[in-house]
Amino acid sequence: MDSRHSTVAANILLGLSYGSRTAELKKDYPQVLTLLANHFIGMEEGFAAIRKLGASNVRLRLWVEDHLLHTMTLEEIVAQSGVDDIIHPTNSPLLSPTEADVLFIPVLSLSLLSRLTQLDTGHPFVQLIVSALCAGIPVGALTLGAEPGHYRWGEQGLSQASPFLKEQMLAMVSKIESFGIKLLEPDKVGNWLSSAKAPLKKQVLTAEDIRSALKLDRTSIVLSRHAVITPLAADMAREYGIELQFK
Structure with a gap:
C-alpha cells in the first residue's frame, strides 16, 4: 500500500475511533482552527496548549503542515494533541477564514515566522492568517519557538545564538505582532481565547x-x-x- 492510501486508511480509522464525539461537535462552540507547524523547539509546549484548549468549550480543528508528517504519523499527532479533526495538507482545499472563529498557532516555527513577515501568501498557512487578520478574526501564536532567550532554549543546548541572530528573531516576532497577531505565553492561551470570544467577528x-x-x-x-x-x-x-x- 503506498503512502497516499495509507494516509486515507489512517483518516478513516481515526474517524471511526472518534465517532462517539459527533454529538459534542454539533454544539455551537467557538471554532478554533489550529495551524500546526513543525519546529526543532516548542513542539511539547504547543501540543500541551492544544490539549488545554481541547478541555474547554471549543471546537478544535487541526491543520497540519506537510513537513510535520515527515516526522510524525497522524496517529501520533492525534495522541499528542487530543484532536481527531485533522485537515491533511495535501488533499484539502484552501480554507476560508470564515470557517473558524479563532486561529491559533501553537508552534511558531522560524520558517512560518519568516514567511509571515514577508507576507508570503504562497504558503497556505500565511494566506489563511493574512485573510483572517483582514476579516477581523483573532489570531494568536505561542512565541517560544522564536524566542532564543527563553529558558527552554537553554535546556535544549540552544543558548549560544549570536546577539545579531537573536535580534533578528525578535524583530520578526515584533513585526507579526504589529500585523495584529496576539503573542502568547503557554499559560495565557485560555485567557486570550476567553477575551477573543467577546468580539467574535460581527460582519x-x-x-x-x-x-x-x-x-x-x-x-x-x-x-x-x-x-x-x-x-x-x-x-x-x-x-x-x-x-x-x-x-
Whole structure:
C-alpha cells in the first residue's frame, strides 16, 4: 500500500475511533482552527496548549503542515494533541477564514515566522492568517519557538545564538505582532481565547455592500455565520436576486 492510501486508511480509522464525539461537535462552540507547524523547539509546549484548549468549550480543528508528517504519523499527532479533526495538507482545499472563529498557532516555527513577515501568501498557512487578520478574526501564536532567550532554549543546548541572530528573531516576532497577531505565553492561551470570544467577528452587510456587488455583477455574497444583515440590505438582495450564503 503506498503512502497516499495509507494516509486515507489512517483518516478513516481515526474517524471511526472518534465517532462517539459527533454529538459534542454539533454544539455551537467557538471554532478554533489550529495551524500546526513543525519546529526543532516548542513542539511539547504547543501540543500541551492544544490539549488545554481541547478541555474547554471549543471546537478544535487541526491543520497540519506537510513537513510535520515527515516526522510524525497522524496517529501520533492525534495522541499528542487530543484532536481527531485533522485537515491533511495535501488533499484539502484552501480554507476560508470564515470557517473558524479563532486561529491559533501553537508552534511558531522560524520558517512560518519568516514567511509571515514577508507576507508570503504562497504558503497556505500565511494566506489563511493574512485573510483572517483582514476579516477581523483573532489570531494568536505561542512565541517560544522564536524566542532564543527563553529558558527552554537553554535546556535544549540552544543558548549560544549570536546577539545579531537573536535580534533578528525578535524583530520578526515584533513585526507579526504589529500585523495584529496576539503573542502568547503557554499559560495565557485560555485567557486570550476567553477575551477573543467577546468580539467574535460581527460582519455587517449593508445596502452599500449590495450596491457594490451589483456593480461587480455578482450573484451571491458569502457571509460568516455571525453576520448581521441590515433590513435594507436584505430587501435589496431579494430584489436583485443576490443570494446570501452563510459559511
